[in-house]
Amino acid sequence: MKASGLSRKNKWPYLFIAPYFISYGILSLFPIVFTLYMSLTDWDLYGNRNFIGWDNYKQLFFHDSYFWKSLLNVFIFLIGYLPALVIVGMLIASVIESKLIRGKTFFRLSVFSAYMTTPVAVGIIFALLFDWQGGFLNQLFVELGWMDQKINWLGSAESARWIVIMMVFWKNLGYFVMFYTAGMASIDRSIYEAAVIDGASAKDVFLRITMPLLKPINLFLIITSIISGLQLVEEPMLLFSGWASGSSMVGGPDGSTFTPIWYMFDASFDSSAFKYGKGASIAYSTFLFIAFFSIMSIKWFNKEDKGR
């Protein structure tokens, strides 16, 4: 009697997982493959539907400064907020978890509530805060006398990038703290007690015990942050949607906050170009970069582990 394959007894497992995989095939796998096909055409809504092979990709990689600029931007953002999230997240988590704080639930919830805000709202609120003429920050600083002229925060490349970094940092801090809190809670108390008996200071405990034991969590957080960071789109797009300032700026001032997925959205849906083929090729190119950097990060982490 066969132990594997679709024999009478063994068909049930396959049948039970079939509904999920059928719907996955129709709703996920087919669109993914079809998007790849689309990226090899010049499909737009104005009637073009010709197979053009790798032309979209060639145009993107060799002649498109906006694509490379957008990739550079997301990396700048990642370098800006990821180390800060890791360090500040661990510090805040260890402070909240320590004996110094009472009412831990309140603090945990307050830090996490920023993560629960929808990214669209985050973008719009920051647009209102930093608006040139009507923004809260400008008005406050002028009232207090700290500035005599309102600064156009969102109008210059450097300050626009800092605002995006700040936005993403503010939003994701709660997420990181939550993971670190869970990780710290799972560390055995006896390790800390042993360290204290052995004469370790608080700094030593943090650097030599807590941080190494949180390594798996760090790996997970960093990899997922790279993946989602390279896909950043909603916060900067809504920041520059013109809700508060009246005029939208696709890509921010001088394209300084453009992101690859925003470019995809702009090429396919937002502008009147409706270039689905180009948008598909941007999506796949971004995917390539995400895959590459995720694998690199995992290898780097594992190498560090092996080195011990």
Add this chain to the structure above:
Amino acid sequence: MERKRNKTGTAMTCLALSLMIVAAGCSSNNANSGNAGDSNPDAPVKLTAWGWDKAWFDATAAEFTKLHPNITFDFVEVSAGDYLKKVQTSIASGSELPDIIWAEEAFRGAMYELNVLEDISAEPYNFDASKLLDFELPLLTNSKGELVGLEQSGSPGALAYKRDLAKQYFGTDDPQELSAMFPDWDTFIEKGKEVVQQSGGKTFMLGSLMDAYTILSKQGTTAVVDGTTVNSGVMLEVFQQLQVMRDAQTEGKLGMWSPTWNASYSQDNIIFYPAANWSPQFVIKPNDKNSTGRWGLMVPPGGGYPYGGTTIGIWKDSKNKNAAWTYMNWLLATDEGAEASFKTANYILPLKSFFEDTSKLSSGPDEFFGGQDLGKFWVDEVFPSMQAKPVTKYDQDIYSASELVLETMAQDPNFNAEEALKRWQEQLTKNHSDLTFE
């Protein structure tokens, strides 16, 4: 044995149910828009229309239904900002479009190129384009030269001003005297410098560079894009004029359509705003509710310009084209329809016949505008000199590229017109690599 049969039965039911859920999610919706088709002209027909001006639509449709009781309407509210996206996603997914399609000025060029509108100058409609005022034709024609719709309301553009500020800085609040005082933009900017000086930097002629761009970019007849060739000279002139304005500091650095710009209507920091015939109802009065007699309308330097406007057309694959045409023709190409539009919303149809007796178009003295007769103003002073540029599918992207460039120009005093043009060209080629510049 029985347990096995039960298991089989349950498993099969679960499988069937889950497959049904998946299938239900995938099915497209078959909206059937009309049963009788075009065979019998008196058969009941339900026309679908997507649009944003429900009040006008319902009022005029009611008048139409009195004459053609067999034609009823299903109006779906879609805001102008979402309209193009909704149409393009419907096209991409193969779902049905409405029988009657609207296209606002910002995106009508793109809508024409999507090839979803019926050519009404051809069979069986054979609409005579000479019935319309001459300046309308470039606005309603696609790149193939087909007439693809009719204008909901001629949208003449002028300059709205605050009478008290005009009196204070220019000595008069009479619209004709003011127009004579500002025959061209250079004089306007020069006077603007005086205003800024006298007010100590608190009062400006216009709210932002985009306000000026709204007028400057629409005056004249030279298209910005002809086929795939961009006429950079036209844009350079506009940017140069805007640079002079920026250097003279005659604009308030607000963001057009932002909350602070809306608030400025009731304040004293801005004197002039671009205004169309729909502006009093939708922009000026809502933003300055408590004033009366404070506002006036004048012809801007350089003359009137088309500001806004909506094309209404028939879907190419509609099953009720004849009924849709009956409606459109009555509403937008006959004097009766024009009168119904005028009665409900003071819209002025750009029909030559409707303009023969302009006394009908007087709307009476408007107290909000200091007793000015707005209907007469538009018809006598603005319409006669109006010209329009042809629309293109690049219009929306031209606008957003200009928006981006002018944001930088407004706040960076070293950013000049040539750099603005270069940046503008880069933005435009981002998604339209087929464009060439000359």
